[in-house]
Amino acid sequence: MSTSFLHSFQSEWLKTRRSLAAWLVIIGGFFLPFIMLVGRTVYHEKTSAESTSPLFWENLAGQCWQFMALFLLPMGVILATSLITQIEFRNNAWKQVHTTPQHFYTLFWSKLMVIMVMVVQFFILFNIGIYLAGAVPALLLGTVDYPSQPFPFMYMLKTSGRFMLDILPVVGLQYLISLQFKNFFVPLGVGIAMLMLSLVMVEWKYGYIVPYTYSPYNFFELRGSAMSGSKDVNIHWLALSYFAFFTVLSFVLYISKKEKG
Template sequence: MNFINSLQSEWMKTRRSAASWLCIIGASFLPVLFIVSFLKDHSTINDIHGQQNVWKIYFFQIWRFMAMAILPFGVILSSTLIAQIEYRNNTWKQLHTTPQSLTTIFTAKLLAIILMVVKFFIIFNIGILLSAIIPSLLFRHGLPTAAFPFYFFMEINLKIFISCLPVIAIQFLLSLQFKNFLIPVGVGLLLLVGSIILIFGWKYAYLSPYSYTILLVTGDKTKPLPVNIYAFSAGYFILGVVISYYLYLSKKDKS
């Protein structure tokens, strides 16, 4: 019960925060853009040509735009903003006087960040569905004719979510260690840009934990990666959390 209360407290801190607004705006941006495009052209996803199910083509198309830039950038910013709430409000000492263990505080903060990313995914997926359904109802007076690929829909979300975990862990680690907001954000953006450059010029780009969301949507299906990036994502996430936890517990000045 104590942990649930701690998690609720951490989640309440994110309400009306910059991270929360960033989540809503970032998740809504592409769906709104696609709706406007469909309405302007008087078209629907039924007009998408391809051998595959049009839902699959549309999902991959819109997720590709998201995973290439908005999602990694948003995860870096939101993870840092949430982790640094106590620094900005100068409330670390106050938090540590509450009847909570350091483990509870650490875990609740990390889970609040993960829940924010889940919130992003939920809003974005609702936006995807609305951006496909609204134009179809307006111009075709019915839903898209293709069968909805539910399992594909869940699979692509799960894969991209797993690929985000290393970035969450690393940004969380950096944000707990540095009071200056610009340091973890700067390091995160530097690693992201560096990873993008490596993806298009180095065969071992998969070694960078910031490359996974992009590799998922840019990889050549005829030439699969030599490693399991989901296992790498999980490994980097666990390693990042363990190091972050150790540094948090051993840090003398927790203010």
């Protein structure tokens, strides 16, 4: 990694400090696990019985991922990607950014890298949240035992890795649109429309052509009830391909912009 990229990344990362996107990652990462934690604490009799299950963590993760995969993860990524990219438009900063001695490609990739790191950060927080949702009731309530099953790190890593792959097309397209349009509502509107479309198309046998469907498809696969739209295709490769396509297109459009601030 060249030093210019590293400096550019540090500069971009600093811009996210106290930003709405940064808060979104933290709140979004802990939101569902917190609800699960509250639920498990309130209904502690049921919780106590679940703690002995040999698939305790898989079941808990499955419950958390259910809402996350279908709506919150794509929505969070739509918002975070758009918010981070729009920091420059919102602060009238493109003109200043583009008069710093940084190559356009360095700027493009460092900004994208910041988004990717934030997505990874979100997954880490979400997994920590799942762990806390499982472990904390035992610490708070004397009547609930600590889960007997050891925390399945590899399973959690693999699951998160797949969702990470499947959400990449959303990052790619949102990044592309956010770089092109000054108005925040354009990327947000397109993102919400695509998300709604994906929820409608997910049951269609060719639903895999919609790049926002892979996260729901992955969830159904995880649950063991793969949808017809994802049965005959490798959605992870498709997700990667869409991401590569959107990113290259986004880069070409960004580089060839006539007005840079």
